[in-house]
Amino acid sequence: MPEPPRALFDQVCQHARQIALLRSIEDVLGWDEQTKMPTAGAEYRAEQMALLAGMIHRKRIDADYGRRLAELAESPLAADPLGDAGATIRRLRRDHEKKAKLPTSLVEELARTTILAQSAWQKARAEDNFNLLAPSLERIFALKRDEADALGYPQCRYDALLDDYEPEMRTGEMAAVLAGLRAELVPLVAAIGASPRRPDRAILARAFPLDRQEQLGRELAQAIGYDFRRGRLDVTGHPFCTTLGPNDCRIAIRYEERALGASVFGILHEAGHGIYEQGLRTDQFGLPLGEAASLGLHESQSRLWENLVGRSRAFWAFALPKARARFPEALGGVALDDFHFAVNDARPSLVRVEADEVTYNLHILVRFELEQAILDGQLAVADAPAAWNEKYRDYLGIVPPNDALGVLQDIHWSAGLVGYFPTYALGNLYAAQIFAQAKAELGPLDEAFAAGKFEPLRQWLAERVYRHGRRLPAGRLVEKITGKPLAPDALMNNLRAKYGPLYGL
C-alpha cells in the first residue's frame, strides 16, 4: 500500500531539515574559521569540512528521498499552486534533481581543483602574475562546462550555472537588462567625471579609533532592525553574514582606522543580509519557505539598507549626530551636506569592492561578459587580462596598470563561482524596484529615517519579501511585489535623483 501523501511529505521535510541541520553545522565551523580559529587549525578544519560536505552531498542525492519527492510531485498535495506543501515539494524536488545530475567524481574534482586554485590565485595576485593562475582557470572553466552539460540548460551553458545562484533567471534576460543599464550608466559616469564638483572625501579618512567604529556600527545596525539577541558582530578579513540556526544569524566586518566608510557601510550591508535572514519564517527553517529566494534577492536587501537607506541624506540627518558624538575631533565640524556628498563620492575606479553606487554595475558587466565568453570558448583564458583591460577602458574610461588591480582582483573564478557575479547587479536592480514600491505604498520615508524610524520599512519588507521564502523564484517574486518586470528604470531614477543635484548635472 502506498504511503499517504501527508506521511510522505513529513518524511521529505524531515530529510530536508536534516540536510539543513548538517549545513548549519558546516556554517558554525565556517564562521569560526573566519573569525576565531587559530591559523594552525586550518588543516584539521578542512578535514572536518570535507566530512560534512560528503555527508550533505549524500543526503541531497539520496535515492529514497528522490523517489518520495517524485511520488509527491504527482500527488494532490503538489497540485495546489498556492499551498505551502506544493511550493515546498516543487522546490525540494528541483534542488534534489539538480544535485543528483552531478556525477560525484565531478563534484570531488571541482572541490579539489578550486582549493588549489584559490592558493594559486593568492600567489598570482600577490606577485601580479596571471600565468600562475591561468592553468587552474582553464581547468575550472572546463569543469564548469562539464557541470553545465550534466545539468542541462534551456538555451546556453551559462543558464545552468546562473541558475545555481539565481534560480530560473536566464542569461538572455540578464544580458538585456544589463545592456540597458550600461547604455544609461556610461554617459552618467562621463557626466559626473566632467563635473567640476568634487566631495571632500578626506573627511572619511581622518582618525577613527576602531573600538568606537564598532560601537557606532553596532548602534546603526540595531537602529535599522538587526536583532543582536539573535545575532552577533565580529571582526574578520572579508565581511560576511552567516546563518547558523533559526535564531542565530551573525555578521562580521573589518575596521580600518582611516576608513570610516568601509566599516559603516560594511556593517549596514551585512546587517541588511542579516535582517533578511532574521525576517524569514523560523518555523520553516531548513525548508524552502524559510529560505532566501536567491543570492540576487539577498544582495538586494544588503544594498537596500547600505545604499538606498544608508547613503541617503535623511539617514545621515539621524546618524551624523551619533557619529559626531563618537568622533568629536574628526567629525565635530563636518556639515551634513558635506558628509552626505563624501559618502556618495562617485568616480571610475579599478576595484569592484571599493566601487561607488554609480559605477558598481559596470564592474559587474565586465565580469559577466568575460565569464560567458570564456565558458563558451570564445575567449581563451590566456587572453582574459587583455580583454578585461579593454572593457574597463570602454565602460569606465580607465585601464588597470597591472593584473593584480585587474583580472586578478576577485577570488570568485578560482573558487569555481562562475555565474555568481550578475547576482550583485541583480541585487542593485531588485533593491531599487522594491524600494520604489515601498515608498509608493508607505509614502515618503525621509522624515521617518531622519527620526531614526526604520521599523515601518523593515516590517513592510518582512511582510512583502521575507516571509515568502523561496516560494517563487526571486525575479517572479519581485515582479509580483512591484507589478513590474526586471528593468533598469528604478535604479537609474534613484541614481539621477541623488547624483544630479550632488554633481550639478
Added chain:
Amino acid sequence: MPEPPRALFDQVCQHARQIALLRSIEDVLGWDEQTKMPTAGAEYRAEQMALLAGMIHRKRIDADYGRRLAELAESPLAADPLGDAGATIRRLRRDHEKKAKLPTSLVEELARTTILAQSAWQKARAEDNFNLLAPSLERIFALKRDEADALGYPQCRYDALLDDYEPEMRTGEMAAVLAGLRAELVPLVAAIGASPRRPDRAILARAFPLDRQEQLGRELAQAIGYDFRRGRLDVTGHPFCTTLGPNDCRIAIRYEERALGASVFGILHEAGHGIYEQGLRTDQFGLPLGEAASLGLHESQSRLWENLVGRSRAFWAFALPKARARFPEALGGVALDDFHFAVNDARPSLVRVEADEVTYNLHILVRFELEQAILDGQLAVADAPAAWNEKYRDYLGIVPPNDALGVLQDIHWSAGLVGYFPTYALGNLYAAQIFAQAKAELGPLDEAFAAGKFEPLRQWLAERVYRHGRRLPAGRLVEKITGKPLAPDALMNNLRAKYGPLYGL
C-alpha cells in the same frame, strides 16, 4: 581470504579517526555555545548536538568495527606489549566494547533525563529547594545502576562508573588513598584553623580592571608554555579547556573586577589542561596514543601549573612585578611574601570550586562517599542533604546554612556524572607525585621559576607524561614515571612544606 592485520589496523584507525573528527565538530559547537552563541540559538544548537551525538554513538558501536577489532586482538600486531599498534588496538577495543554494552534505549533515556535534571538543578539551587531535584536524582542514580550492571564490574558497581573517567582505577584503591589523605588532612586543617596567623586576602579583592586581568593572564599562560598560535583565550561563565583539532586547543575563563585570584589561577589551571593537550602527539590525533590518559591525569596537569607552580613563592617572584606593572594602584605597595600568603589562604569553606589547596580534597571525599552510598542504595536520595551536612561538619568543621551552599552546589550528578568527582582528588595526588619526580630528576626548580623559565619542566612533562597518550592507564603511567604507587605522601609533603612556614605550625 582474511585481511592482513596491517590493512585491518589501518581500517580501524581510520574509523577511530572519523569518530574523533565528528567529536571535534561537536567540540567546536560546544565551544561556540559556551563563549559566543546568542542565547536565542540554544534550541537549534541542541538539535545540532543531538544529531552529532547520534552519529558518534552509531560509529562507536558499529558492528563491523567491533569485528575488525576482535580479529586484530588475536593478531600478532596486538601481541607486542610495547608496540604502538598493540596499545592502540587494546584501547580502541576496550572503548568499543564498553560502548557496545550499553543499550541505546539506556543511552537515550540518560540523555533525556539529564537534560531535564540540569534545568531542575538550576531551579532547585536558585530556590534552595532540594525537593525540586530529588525525583530527577532518584531517576539518574537508578539509570546509573542500570548502566553499571550493563557494563559489568570487578567488585562494585561504582567501579564501572569510575572507569569511564579513570580507566582501570578501582573504587577500593581510590577509597584507601583518600582515607589515608583524610587522616592527615583533618588535623592539618585544624592546626591551620588554630593558628593566629592570617593572610591579608583583601589584597586580591581590590579593583582590577578586567581588560588588564586578561592581559596579565595571557602573559602568564604564554610564560608557562601554553601556545597561543595553536589556541586562544575567551570569556565564559564556567572556565574550561577544549580541543577542536590537533592544533586548536582553546581555553576560556571568567573575570571579576574584585577577584584577581579567580582569573589568574583560573587561567593557569586551564592553560595547564591546554599544555597537556598541546603536548600530545599530533600524528596520533584521534587515536589512543594521541589522547589524554584519564580525567585524573588531565586534572593533574591543570593542578600542577595552577598550584604547584602557580602558587609557589618562586613563581610570584617572577610574576608579581608583571602584576604590579598592570595594577600599580592595587599592587604597587604589596610585598612578595604578603602576596604569596594571600594566594595560599587556607580555611574551611562551603563551596568546592572556591576551596584552597589544603581543604579541597575533603570536599571531594564528601562527594565520593555520598555518591557511592546512593548508588549502592545505602543512602536514600532524600537523606542526601543531611548526610552531606554531617560530613562537612566531620571533615571541615563547618555546616552549610542551606542546601544551595550544600548538596545543591554542583551540577555533576544532575548531568549524570557519577564517579567523576574522585578524578579531581586524583589530579592533586598525581600532580604531587609527578612534580616531586620532576624535581628529583631536574633538580630544584625555584630559581628557574623566579627567572620565568618554565620550559625545562614543560619539556620534561611532555617527554615523560604527554607523549605516551593513553598507552597505559593513568595510574600505571604515574607509577612507571615516579617508581611509586598512588599514595598521599607527595601531596602531604608539599602541603606541609608550604603551609607549615606560612602558618607557623
